[in-house]
Amino acid sequence: MIYEFKLPDIGEGLHEAEIIRWLVREGDVVKADQPIAEIQTDKAMVEMTTPVAGKVVALAGPEGATVKVGEPLIVVETEASVAGEATPIEDSVREPVPVLHGETPRPARKRAIAAPSVRKRAREMGVPIDEVEGTGEGGRVTLADLERYVREREAAVAVAELRERSGAAVLPVGGTAIEQKADKAAWTSIASTELVVPEEERIPLRGLRKKIAEKMVKSAYTAPHVTGMDEVDVTKLVEIRKNLASELAKEQIKLTYLPFIIKAVTRALKQYPMFNASLDEETNEIVLKKRYHIGIATATKAGLVVPVIRDADQKSIRELAIEIAELSEKAHRQALRLEELQGSTFTITSTGAGGGWFATPIINYPEVAIFGAHAIKRRPVVVGDEIVIRDMMGMSLTFDHRVIDGEPAGRFMRTVAHYLENPEVLLLDVR
Template sequence: MIYEFKLPDIGEGLHEAEIIRWLVREGDVVNADQPIAEIQTDKAMVEMTTPVAGKVVALAGPEGATVKVGEPLIVVETEAAVAGEAAPTEDSVREPVPAAHGEAPRPARKRAIAAPSVRKRARELGVPIDEVEGTGEGGRVTLADLERYVREREAAATVAARDEAKKDALPTGGAAGGRQASIATWTSIAGLDALFEEEERIPLRGLRKKIAEKMVKSVYTAPHATGMDEIDVTKLVEIRKSLASELAKEQIKLTYLPFIIKAVTRALKEYPMFNASLDEETNEIVLKKRYHIGIATATKAGLLVPVIRDADQKSIRELAVEIAELSEKAHRQALRLKELQGSTFTITSTGAGGGWFAKPIINYPEVAIFGAHAIKRKPVVIDDEIVIRDMMGISLTFDHRVIDGEPAGRFMRTVAHYLSHPEVLLLDVR
């Protein structure tokens, strides 16, 4: 019996996914619940498993292809139709599949056991993960195994290149001829190196491709307008420093972000139009009654936006703990889909070493995004006197279809007020 496993809707609003890596080939025999592919959705990379056992007779396309929800991802001839063919276990070696006319037989192979994050890193390094010897539990391939494999491969390549260069540079016409050959060989190698170093092409795939698509959709759908300002956060610097030393005793790292989240959620309650989206089909502005704050997080793989749900209901301490947990999981690429979905407003930052101002791009379909930037000690005028204060650059990008400049200015002033008087935020125990 032929079974078509169609791409399910595994995420909020998912319409399609990109095939990052096939974990099986046509002709392979698979078990039920065996991983068959790694796919990239708008939110995260997901490892798909087959719901049935049998022989793989067709795949949706090559790695890099896009599959829409409801389209077949893999076609399996189920066990009932291939009775007598034993399905291999995850650790067993796959038997060669008989080759079609004119096609060379494929060698037997063993599928490596590895986490999706390790598989992704292997792709970035250009490492055939099935060839890597795993030293983890049960033979699982670890990041350390990948690094060892790369070092050994590079060492072998260096030795081979040196041996080849020496062979090509052997004398062919006496001592002078040998010197000329050697010079010619190394000049040729140097010339090739220079040629190849002029440019490098990196495929726009996976998470980077999804980020690009979402940014383009946001900019070309919502007319962006951005306001910028600088605010006095001298009190905030002092309070954070005092509380940070206390929380450090509990192994909790306190950044400025929990305070910014509290200030933003307070402003969102005063100006509900910012905690909204625009339904373009019905021409309705949808006001959100809960405050799920997306935190733009830079990782080696690209920008991820984990979500802190009901942020207005959490204390500074609770926010600090959750931010640390989400950030750690984001850098390990271990975030679950539900931790990347449902944000109603997003906060971003250029970091402590970043620029003073920036123009953030809206996390569509939200209608605004707040940017918190570097804190610097600067001379400012207070009561006609020049004093040194801790100043923070801020920016607010908003969808001009929904929000005008005047309310955007009031929203920024409200956030600025709370960040300039952070003692008020400490009253929000929950």
Template sequence: MAYEFKLPDIGEGLQEAEIIRWLVSKSDQIERDQPIVEVQTDKATVEISTPVAGTVHTLAGDEGGVVKVGEPLITIIQESETLANTPSPPQENIAATTRKESVIAIPQTGKPSKDRLPQPKQKRIVAAPTVRKKARDLNIPIKEVTGTGKAGRVTEEDLYRYLKEKQEPPLIKQEYRSHPEKIRTERIKIRGLRKVIAEKMTRSAYTAPHVTGMDEIDVSNLIQLRKNIITQLDKDAKITYLPFIMKAIVKALKENPYFNSSIDEQNNEIVLTKQYNIGIATATKEGVVVPVIKEVDQKSILEIAEEIANLIEKARQNKLSMEDISGGTFTITSTGADGGWYATPIINYPEVAIFGAHSIKKKPVVVDNEIVIRSVMGISITFDHRVIDGEPAGRFMRIVKDTLEHPELLLLDLR
């Protein structure tokens, strides 16, 4: 008998997912709840576990392929006794099961194929989850690694020793030595998070007519206020400028509600959102992800700062959940302290605007008819011209600018 496990709907109306990495191979002996595959949705990388134990019979396809929700993901051979005694996986566990799972029988008529012959029992690999993940990240087949730990446990040192022993000159260098007249190149498959980013950015750029407005803000008072807050706190707080910017953004969104909206293209409607969930474009090794701070208007500067720190750390460790990256209504992006003065961000579609906070630099400015040196930050707002025009965009920028140049105004909204 064989158990057919289909790709489950793991949330947010998922329709399909890309296979990033198989964690098992054909004929492997696997245990219940063992991770079997990493898939990339349009929001995050998700690890899916098997609801039953047995021997892997078939896999849905190669890495890089796409599987639709409800299509077979993996088929697992089970002994009749094991199958009879295995409880049905809970329906609410959407990360490991699906509403359309089924048990099928593989016909045994005719001459047995090679796939149906009894397979030798696979060697059980002993390794910590962190070591298994490290092996996957390094593209190391962990079953080929000789473990030197207790009871043959595979350690990280074993992984690096395996790499050193197997290291060979890259194919591209070999080809160049054989044909020195050729230009050295390298081809990298667009897949995983980078593929999702490419598709979303292309859709945004070719769907929403982008317009970008730019300005600069004197943030000298904001810098001093932040220093005072950090000095007065008893604990080591990780307070960046983002919580202040987010509060200023919410103030502008409340006075300009069309910036906190999206377009329902099917019904040709503008959907105004009465909730202020601000996404933060965050760079990781795999690409940009957008964790979301929910209900920003209901939280203090310190609460927002702590939540930002936690989400950014999770993003860098690739541990963001679907809840962490869902429900955004407006996005902030930043080129960082070492970035440029201005940029033209691409809208996080289907949102209708994105705010860019750029580097802070010392510049001469005119204050009370005198030239003084102040700390100035470049800002930009990119908006969907189908929904927003230039005049409200300018008004939006002025509210953000006035609030951050006079950050004491934030004290009027302590929540």
């Protein structure tokens, strides 16, 4: 019996997903609930599992292909006789089988044996790991094998370029004879492993990076962005955080400035509810959100993700510090669940301690504003009639000018600044 496993609706408002990596190949025998693929949605990387057992007879397409909700992701032959045909994935060479969407059948490759860290490094290097010959125990692919593969690939590129320039037939690297028409100097360079460096490198725009690009374009070309900038004296905040951080460190809790910024922002949102909103373009209605779910823009090696702290206004500085650390750790492991990436009503971003003084953040659409916290620097400022050294932080607020005007945006920023300049007031929120 043939079973088509169609891509389900795996998240609110999601219509398609990109295939990042197949975990099975045509001809593999799979068990029910076995992981079959990693896919990238608008929100997160998701590991898909097959609901049935059987033999894989077709896949939706190559890695990088896009599958829409309701389209077949994998086709499985579920006859009981298939169970006796199983062989280990790593040790079997697959026969060619048909693929979906009219692809030309091609011989399936042997699946490489490699640790997850090696597979991740291969993806970062753009190396098709199944083409790499493993020299580790049992044929396992190692990091050294990846580096060797890259060197050989670069050498092949250099040889091809030399052949094109010289018009002569040449031997591959390691050869002993070269026709007289070849560029002798260039070959000497290759023979000494000083390879020709390509002038450019192309990296496919895939996965999370592709989704980020699509979302940023939609935001920038849908909402008219305006950014206001200011600076805030956080001298008191620096001192209070330092004292509290030393206390929480005893409990293995890391305290950054972010919990204080979240508390200041949520207080301002309650005073200016238009900032905690979205615009329903179909009904031409501004939707005011009555709960405060704060998105925290987080940079990872894979790209920018925005985990969400729900009901942030109801949590203490301590609780926020713990949750931020947990979400950050999961983000860097690419282990965030879909529900941890959905439902934000307002977003906070940061250029980090080593970043610039100001920036112009892009709104996390369909929200209507985003707050940017930037570097804290000690510098001379005028207080009253005196010049003193203070800890100053740059801040920015980007807002959707269809919903918010400049004057309320200025008041919102000064409200946030007031709480950051007087952080002792925020401690009254402890529950």
